[in-house]
Amino acid sequence: MQLGDWIKETRTWLGKISELPGIETYVLAGEVLHRPKSWMISHPEALLTTNEISQLDDLRSRVLKGEPLPYVIGHWEFFGLDFLVTPSVLIPRPETELLVEQALKGLDQRNDTAWIADVGTGSGCIAVSLAKHHKNARIIATDRSWQALKIAAANANRHGVDSNITLIQTDLLQPFRNCFDLVCANLPYIPTAQLGGLSVSQHEPLSALDGGTDGLFWIKNLLRLSQQVIRPRGRILLEIESDQGNSAMNWINELLPFTEAVLLKDLAGKDRLISIQF
Ligand SMILES: C[S@@+](CC[C@H](N)C(=O)[O-])C[C@H]1O[C@@H](n2cnc3c(N)ncnc32)[C@H](O)[C@@H]1O
Numbered sequence: 001m002q003l004g005d006w007i008k009e010t011r012t013w014l015g016k017i018s019e020l021p022g023i024e025t026y027v028l029a030g031e032v033l034h035r036p037k038s039w040m041i042s043h044p045e046a047l048l049t050t051n052e053i054s055q056l057d058d059l060r061s062r063v064l065k066g067e068p069l070p071y072v073i074g075h076w077e078f079f080g081l082d083f084l085v086t087p088s089v090l091i092p093r094p095e096t097e098l099l100v101e102q103a104l105k106g107l108d109q110r111n112d113t114a115w116i117a118d119v120g121t122g123s124g125c126i127a128v129s130l131a132k133h134h135k136n137a138r139i140i141a142t143d144r145s146w147q148a149l150k151i152a153a154a155n156a157n158r159h160g161v162d163s164n165i166t167l168i169q170t171d172l173l174q175p176f177r178n179c180f181d182l183v184c185a186n187l188p189y190i191p192t193a194q195l196g197g198l199s200v201s202q203h204e205p206l207s208a209l210d211g212g213t214d215g216l217f218w219i220k221n222l223l224r225l226s227q228q229v230i231r232p233r234g235r236i237l238l239e240i241e242s243d244q245g246n247s248a249m250n251w252i253n254e255l256l257p258f259t260e261a262v263l264l265k266d267l268a269g270k271d272r273l274i275s276i277q278f
Pocket of ligand 1: 089090091092093096119120121122123124125126142143144145148170171172173186187188189207208209218
């Protein structure tokens with residue numbers, strides 16, 4: 001079988017279940033053939049070996065059965081870095097890059113060591129991206145899930161930042177007192193009642209998605225802890241669901257009236273991030 005024929009066939013099949021069948025087809029093919037997209041486009045006549053066809057068909061059938069592409073190939077890009085992902089961790093989302101951008105903007109002005117927490121680190125995508133881009137960052141990354149911490153450790157190692165990141169299994173930031181200049185958190189924020197209707201909940205860990213009755217359970221718990229963990233003039237960056245902006249801001253203004261909280265939008269123009277300056 002020629003590469004061009006496999007591409008054409010796969011594009012058609014994926015077109016029935018995916019919004020981006022072309023991109024997904026090339027991602028699958030690139031995974032097996034270890035060739036860039038430009039090569040695959042310019043070599044439709046390349047003959048596939050039996051082994052390659054069997055690997056390609058196997059990956060394709062997993063995607064057709066509904067398994068998310070990042071889990072099928074075992075890695076995914078975030079903030080220009082490649083992260084290992086397994087079903088134990090949330091697949092890093094592009095909207096979370098806003099949190100990393102804002103964190104780095106705030107860190108730009110300082111040369112001393114910045115003590116940072118990444119709460120609910122999952123794959124470690126936030127912690128590793130910060131460590132890669134800010135050499136003075138010392139990061140404590142926490143998660144309740146031991147399985148997730150193992151993936152975060154592999155990613156820290158993969159990107160050569162293990163010495164900047166300490167991984168701890170704990171609830172939020174329970175053991176810490178007065179030690180962080182910056183707290184970053186992308187905690188579960190989907191209201192429990194909505195989870196059943198979402199396809200993400202069939203594949204990604206519920207512990208990474210379930211935000212309790214109003215979706216703000218973990219975020220509120222973290223904010224209650226915030227005064228004990230944050231240093232004077234510290235900052236918190238919280239990713240939120242796009243429809244939680246107003247309720248989260250009202251709650252923050254009541255609980256932390258002496259802080260300055262700002263709501264920021266993602267590239268799609270949706271409320272996505274709250275920055276709280278102490
Ligand atoms: C939405 S995922 C985010 C993962 C990663 N930070 C990202 O942005 O892709 C939330 C993560 O928080 C963890 N988590 C949930 N509740 C937690 C808690 N109370 N304390 C620490 N981690 C928690 C979950 O296990 C999951 O890995």
